[in-house]
Amino acid sequence: MTWTRNPEPPGGERRGYHHGNLREALLAAALSLIAEKGPAGFTIAEAARLAGVSPAAPYRHFRDAEALLAEVALRGFERFELALSRAWNNGAADPVRAFEALGRAYLTFARQEPAYYAAMFEARIDRAGYSALEAAGDRAFGVLREASERLASSLPRERRPPSLMVALHVWALAHGIATLFVRPDPSRRKLPMSAEDLLEAGVLVYLQSLGLAGGSAFGPPPRAT
Amino acid sequence: MTWTRNPEPPGGERRGYHHGNLREALLAAALSLIAEKGPAGFTIAEAARLAGVSPAAPYRHFRDAEALLAEVALRGFERFELALSRAWNNGAADPVRAFEALGRAYLTFARQEPAYYAAMFEARIDRAGYSALEAAGDRAFGVLREASERLASSLPRERRPPSLMVALHVWALAHGIATLFVRPDPSRRKLPMSAEDLLEAGVLVYLQSLGLAGGSAFGPPPRAT
DNA sequence: ATGTCATGTGAACAGGTTTTACATCACGGC
């Protein structure tokens, strides 16, 4: 790995023959192109044009377009993990509230970083060829996994659900809502409520059934008290 | 030897200058290309090659690649609606069981028709330009919407959840599981259980909380009786 | 100063898209 020392030119003008920080410039260009036209709309040639270099220059830094996308996705997973960790905050105060915050952070990330989210989940990258990417994805999921574990551990063993299952359910629900309703996609559907509220309601209903959250806004099955 | 004619006529014979059924042949070619390389990997030129015609011929039938994809997605939604309807079967017998069957049908479709599913949900088609596509998508969702309504109507009004919300939750959960774990994608993750079981468990937990299903495998909160 | 190597250029080739002019054929009026 190269640690480039050249600070980025604040003015943005060319430095002469060598760019100075082309790798980062390409990643930034890829991000804005993905945000604009999706992972499939991104091309190496256009990223090179945005960076102000010839179409062949990017190949000095990335083997091909997929490698560049994989790097974007990798960084996305790292930011994602950080955002989820901060929201979860180790379950500080009320674990259920922290869990809700985790869910909201999921959608907030999808909403505020659509390019990263698309690179992470929509670009069809062969994970086998990018083990670092797979590991980063696993670490991000690990935050949700651990939060589920903590939630479940608040119950007595005999009523404790498999925390992996809980994590998978919540992840799938959040991802489904993100892809169907949050992405700034022309195919997005309209929703009668915010995606965040939809997710929060869904998670509350789900957790309530497991005995992990209090009553929701909708009628629970009849119970004493 | 530029584009050799493909002497493979499954249902339509070679007809000399004119293909005879090029529109359908292109749709079939698009399906197999999407299945192989995703919606982004599909090109008009390759579809034309598969159909045994010149690269310009498809433009007699589709304005551009997006129009062809939109037609594939439209047919996909029609098949999808049919599959969901059959599974729901108007809620015959037990509505909860029918609802489960609906969920399984969702994943079965995603598993058995990955090309259609990708065209429907992964190809970034501007729905505004294809109102028929949008309508077909709404009809498919309508099946889930109506099933949720039927389920909810089994409860007394004061404990009845908003059926649209239930439909959105179940749809998002099913879609999330489908995109994360079912698609034959190189980025697919491994799962400790079948996607169908994961969805069924999730829906059961969810419905139980609303008072719409009996006890799940995991301990519900303590209640009277 | 000098050699070396990472980095960028320019040219070349392959393929995809889309348009235009033309070729072929199916079909219906006569």
Place this chain on the structure above:
DNA sequence: GCCGTGATGTAAAACCTGTTCACATGACAT
């Protein structure tokens, strides 16, 4: 039966992008 017309397919061309190659540049160590 003949023929004209529109639908469908071809060929060619102009224009993209991806990718590779030989070569140019200059940052840096010696």
